[in-house]
Amino acid sequence: MADPRRAIPRTDTVLAEPPVAKAAETLGRDLVKALVVAAQQRARAGEIEPGEVVDEVLARLPVTVSSLRPVLNATGVLVHTNLGRAPLSPAALDAVVAAGGTTDVEFDLETGERAKRGRSALAALADAVPSAVHVVNNNAAALLLCALALAQGKEIVVGRGELVEIGDGFRIPDLLASTGARLREVGTTNRTTVGDYAAAIGPDTGFVLKVHPSNYRVTGFTAEASIAELAGLGVPVVADVGSGLLAPHPLLPGEPDVTTALAGGATVVTASGDKLFGGPQAGLLFGDTAVIERLRRHPAARALRVDKLTLAALEATLRGPEPPVRAALDADLGELRTRAEALATSLRSAGIDAEAVPSTAVVGGGGAPGVDLPSAAVALPARYATALRLGEPPVVGRIVRDRCLLDLRTVRPADDPALREAVRRCR
Template sequence: AAGGVHVVNNGAAALVLAATALAAGREIVISRGEMVEIGDGFRLPDLLVSTGARLREVGTTNRTTAADYAAAIGPETGFILKVHPSNFRITGFTRGAEVGELAGLAVPIVVDIGSGLLAPHPDLPEEPDAATALRAGAALVTASGDKLLGGPQCGLLLGRADLVRTLARHPLARALRVDKLTLAALEATLTGPPTPTATALTTDPARLRDRADRLAAALGADGIDARAVAGAATVGGGGAPGVTLPSAALSLPEPYAVALRTGRVPVVGRLEAGRCLLDLRAVPPEDDELLAGAVRAARPAAER
């Protein structure tokens, strides 16, 4: 679906390159509801303004229509920017203009999907993906390679061949380029076996419960208060905000939380209702024995 692709060193860099090459000294039209903070205190409006672009805000925090965008377009418009709020959700009386509604306007549509999902995912029906955005009429899609894609930290720019060529030949592109190791890791992500992220997303909950039962039985035989419990895993990692997946966990007494974190093989769980839960969706099956060993090793400190 993409006529061209360019890779830079992270998702923020992809957006900075697009803004610099296409809108420096001009306007970027963006919804007020999509002026997000992307983490570690970095705010998208500040990032965009640093490129020399001016922001033309439209709509309101909770509702923006296609007519709002159309009314803001003028001779100074560089592009319309659609940003997926990948680390929070606004619910209730809301409205957002879809890419397809904006595609007929006389300026490029740049869509920052954030998480790096390249195609629709059956378990994440509300998460935007690059292929769908491009088919709907986006001129350019920016994304991270290290979130739902599960690859190395990098930024992806996909879209019209002429725009991607313009970005790749811009002087800033050299400062943002990636090295050969990143390119090799990205190639392996796209052509190799499923990534740990992909595997964790698609694991059968029944298999997780079987593993939890086996681990609880084995540890219980050693006198450890271990239980298999059902749970819900959060996707997280800058993608699919608010989405949970059915899962299973190993439940231990609360003191195990600290003992496991500080053990020789650190294990990080979560505390819930006075118990330490180790969610097995985040643990590869081949590491079950390693996990059991870490729990056994943590027992003296946890039961002190």
């Protein structure tokens, strides 16, 4: 009998198939050729039929050349650090694509002269929060720049209860000390008064630092000095509000925001761009005109600056429609329940053990620690969690009481059909 392996199509024959050839144009010939060779090897091993090689290649084509894969976030964590924090709005994504080519990021088309970098994005930030503004690549970089420009060789006065650790073991005290500034710790873990700060201020004080505790709360017998109290001490006050909330939000009454911090007298306010702000990773600095200009002109500012893609996404987040994080935060609980019921009913009709259940979502990313957001979810058997993560598209939920919960507060309504089909494929 003839060897069936002789029926396996040649590499050049598979690459010439129209859908494969088109994929090679967008993803690169080397990547697609590697998939062809892998499919041929599976056919030689008898795992697939020779006539299935082309289908195997097409089934394994990635969405993009990048190894990063789009994921449906059904965890109920609005700003999930491990899933890239804030998803960009369609307007921001379009802006990034437009900015990916040659742009006028630092060029005035009218005069033909060099222009201020990112002027439109900075104007959008200043319109949202009237103040001087500057942008660096993340909030840690914003604090780093403040320490370098305002306190190198001097002291930074900070409350002991605000010496926080951020993601992956990075600690704010270590970050600040690396700039050559000295930390002057005041107060205790649970109680720090304005008098503690006042007693520590002297000729070597660069600024007082007020940090919003990230991922935890101190409750019980506590006290802390307000920004307004600290502003009366006669030295600059740098307030790290963390989550990027620009103005007060009714669902987050205890979450500090940029507008309130500036009104309280902060000299500089720093915040993240990829949390409650809802945009790309960036460190946002707002505040006193002279101080912000001093930060902007510091030599380290060049090393910390953002690229044109970030500037484009920032501006579009501010100028365009509501970003996904804000939409998730403001989602109507009744609508979430209706969606959960509809999804559960549809899945049950397909023979899947699914039910709509109450759920609790959180902001995440260090924002609004301790604040619960009522939500609705679809509950499935726990075994679905792994299968969903390994599916296409990957779906990430959470396990609660041996059930896999798919929380809809972090799933866009437009993605409900994709979520339903992802679950059906896991039967």
